[in-house]
Amino acid sequence: xxxxxxxxxxxxxxxxxxxxxxxxxxxxxxxxxxxxxxxxxxxxxxxxxxxxxxxxxxxxxxxxxxxxxxxxxxxxxxxxxxxxxxxxxxxxxxxxxxxxxxxxxxxxxxxxxxxxxxxxxxxxxxxxxxxxxxxxxxxxxxxxxxxxxxxxxxxxxxxxxxxxxxxxxxxxxxxxxxxxxxxxxxxxxxxxxxxxxxxxxxxxxxxxxxxxxxxxxxxxxxxxxxxxx
Numbered sequence: 001x002x003x004x005x006x007x008x009x010x011x012x013x014x015x016x017x018x019x020x021x022x023x024x025x026x027x028x029x030x031x032x033x034x035x036x037x038x039x040x041x042x043x044x045x046x047x048x049x050x051x052x053x054x055x056x057x058x059x060x061x062x063x064x065x066x067x068x069x070x071x072x073x074x075x076x077x078x079x080x081x082x083x084x085x086x087x088x089x090x091x092x093x094x095x096x097x098x099x100x101x102x103x104x105x106x107x108x109x110x111x112x113x114x115x116x117x118x119x120x121x122x123x124x125x126x127x128x129x130x131x132x133x134x135x136x137x138x139x140x141x142x143x144x145x146x147x148x149x150x151x152x153x154x155x156x157x158x159x160x161x162x163x164x165x166x167x168x169x170x171x172x173x174x175x176x177x178x179x180x181x182x183x184x185x186x187x188x189x190x191x192x193x194x195x196x197x198x199x200x201x202x203x204x205x206x207x208x209x210x211x212x213x214x215x216x217x218x219x220x221x222x223x224x225x226x227x228x229x
Contacts (some may be wrong), residue, residue: 016131055203089174099210105155105225106218108194111135111175116162120177121193122148123155123224128181128188135160136176143170151181155224 059106105121131148143164160177162170162213196212203209204207209217 038131053154068182097201099196099223099226100201103195103197103227104210104212104223105157105227106196106212106222107191107224108179108215108217109176109192110194110215111160111177112195113170113172113175114167114212115172116176118160118162119157119195119227120160120193121155121157121225122151122179122181123191123193124151124153124181125189125191125212126153126183127151128183128190130182131190132177132180133158134179134180136178137170138174140176143175157195157225157227169228 103119105123109120111120122133124131126148129150131151133146133148134142135144138144144160144166148158160175164170177192179190179192181190194215196210196215196218198210199213200211201208202211202217202218204217208220209215210220210223
């Protein structure tokens with residue numbers, strides 16, 4: 001005749017099984033079906049061999065069933081999330097690949113003057129009555145200052161004609177710029193954006209990165225605006 005186990009021993013057995021099931025669910029070493037089959041086999045064995053004078057507590061069985069369902073649910077949820085993540089990454093890769101050869105605005109304050117013009121951008125945290133742009137040479141001297149007018153919140157681009165405030169044509173090369181914005185006498189946060197051309201798509205540890213030539217690499221989600229050709 002099979003040995004009779006106490007409720008305490010039964011609870012310990014269930015606890016050990018659940019701990020093992022959770023560990024294997026995390027490590028992807030066992031499937032939901034395997035975990036459930038083990039649990040049900042142990043449950044049936046315990047019910048068959050329980051002490052008639054000290055039967056298994058219904059509440060204990062219900063608790064164990066709830067725990068095994070929780071483990072199974074977590075494993076299925078993880079599988080679903082992994083599928084969604086893979087789908088998202090595939091979509092992001094297609095979007096990023098479409099940017100190759102395109103100009104984008106990313107954080108930075110560099111201007112590259114060539115063929116008589118240079119472009120940049122601004123990202124405003126809120127609407128502004130006035131946005132003042134200052135173009136700086138390599139020494140940090142202001143060569144041109146202009147008011148870009150009232151702007152709504154968000155990002156926008158601008159073009160510099162390559163001339164100084166005195167109307168002189170500035171030599172080609174690298175310049176910088178600063179931006180100040182205000183609304184009703186209050187300062188509005190304004191982020192300088194620089195233009196870079198996407199030359200390649202690179203898969204990084206945290207996602208896809210865009211190669212912008214001399215500007216280096218930036219995360220795909222750091223792109224503020226895609227400029228028209």
